[in-house]
Amino acid sequence: MMEQATFPRYDQYKSTDVKWLGDIPEHWSIGKIRAVTVLKSKKNQPDLPVLSVYRDYGVILKDSRDDNHNATSLDTSNYKVVDVGDLVVNKMQAWQGSMGISQYHGIVSPAYITCTVDTERVFPKFLHYLLRSQPYIGVYNALSYGVRVGQWDMHYKDFKHIPLPIPSREEQQRIGNFLDRKTAEIDEAIAKKQRLIELLKEQKAILINQAVTKGLNPDAPMRDSGVEWIGEVPKHWEIKRLGFLAKMLQTGPFGSQLHQEDYIEDGIPVINPSQLSNGKIVPDSKTTVSEKTARRLHRHMTMVGDIIFARRGEMGRCGLTTQGHEGYICGTGSILFRPNKLADSVFLTIALGSDFIRRFLQFVSVGATMDNLNTSILSKVPIPIPPKEEQLRIIDAVVQIQAEHQEVAKTLQIGINQLYEFKQSAIASVVTGKIKL
Structure with missing residues (x-):
């Protein structure tokens, strides 16, 4: 790769009288x-x-x-x-x-x-x-x-x-060809780091899938789950349909219940699929309703521990309602799931957002042009359920996996950003004559 200090400046420069362009080589x-x-x-x-x-x-x-x-x-x-x-x-x-x-x-x-x-x-x-x-x-x-x-x-x-x-056309050609080579080198370095980030995501998904379907003890006795795409699970685990784990499972308001004109800014957040990301709820100040409308839609109001699913688009996208996010409204494009006491809501969010659940939902979802979920499909989703104390240990392990992978991915992304900035800086320096080839 190229460092600006490696290249000398031209012998003499002249002013362009253009502030943003600065001085250029005298012979340009x-x-x-x-x-x-x-x-x-x-x-x-x-x-x-x-x-x-x-x-x-x-x-x-x-x-x-x-x-x-x-x-x-x-x-x-x-x-x-x-x-x-x-x-x-x-x-x-x-x-x-x-x-x-x-x-x-x-x-x-x-x-x-x-x-x-x-x-x-x-x-x-x-x-x-x-x-x-x-x-x-x-x-x-x-x-x-x-x-x-x-x-x-x-x-x-x-x-x-x-x-x-x-500059002269000969010099222009030399600059163009040089930048072709050097930007290709930088782009290749960026692509390698991007590929490493993708591999990290794949590794993280595998480890999480392993944790929520096989547990943390590699020596635990196993048995057939009876579900082909889950395979074997620890012998002491149960397989439960999501409907069996639900205290409430309902679709968000639809039809005349919620109109576009009901939306205001900086009111009570309405959670649609676009507000769900990586198991979290990310409210949007522009997608909210008044307190009066929220009271009218009180049956769709969230409580701590509720999980909101996206009905359309990316299957398995869901978000957990945590402290400070209760009292929101489950949106038209979402499904509200309130777990009963048989499973921890954080464990369920991890399991429901894992790759094996996504693949299952993609297979069974309906829709001519877009995958589409409904409460009937969700209620039939089989989930491996370990004892409560083991669920908590798995949660801790998954949080650790996510933190470690996030830190490595963050470091790689910083490297990508630095390479991109270096590339832009190098191009600008060469084409405006700030460094000499």
Whole structure:
């Protein structure tokens, strides 16, 4: 990897009179984006592949990723044609750096800015790195405007006046090729750490599954649970259906019981699936109701020890009601489960959030386009139940497993963030001439 101290500065610098750009090498020139780009709006080629612009990747084939939820128009004849080497800017996300030089021939949304690039003056890869560097993202932020951040806009008439440092084309090519190699090295290091985090998650899931289905004593006599996907359990454990462990199991308010207009800010929290994360309830101040509405929905009000399930989406997502979170309202998209005295609510939250339960719920859930739970399905879920004192020991062990894995994952994530920051800093330093190759 690269350290800035490894590279010398140029012998002489000159002022650009642009505060955010600073000094540049004396032999570089200053131009503007309009000097190296020409706005284009070629259309009527609907059969070309649709492209997207990502902050982290630049211009890509839209179908190459499954996390792009922007709908493509049924009629793409109005989409703009992009040729290899064109500059494409998502003007609504420019403030995040969503732009780049395209390596693909395709079409993009008519809302994007598309430009041809004067390749005799600028090496496309150099321009790609330069326009996506941190100093420039700050400029786009200042030039973007609108009522809401997600709907900010930046116009080419403003964009084209942004100054550019321009070294010789040979030097631009050397810079572009160098950054290709070095950013690939950094990206590989980031990917390795991300993979380690995923492996940690898998290991944590295995250890928790082991604890809640096999216990903590590897020498305990075992017996067949009678449930294929659970396998053997300690001989002294019981298998209970969730309905047998329930004091209450009911769906949240639906139909006319709770309308969108009932929601207010900073009232009594309503717990929908989006407020459930990693076994915890995370209230949202914008998803709340008045005390009057809460009293009307009192039968859906939570108590300490209650578990709230998401009815839709990710199966097994649930959250435990703890001290300070009681008195909330179980939302329309959720199910309220109140355990009886046969099982500890913390143990049940751990067991119900484990991978083997998730797989079971995915198998039995119903819904044409999205997994969907109901109280009938939940009541039939089989749970291995050890004696109460053993449940408490398992809880302690799982808390320890989670803490240890969280600490390692946190350290890895700090390393990823540092690599990412270093990458951005290195790109900015090289393309603006602060260090010499």
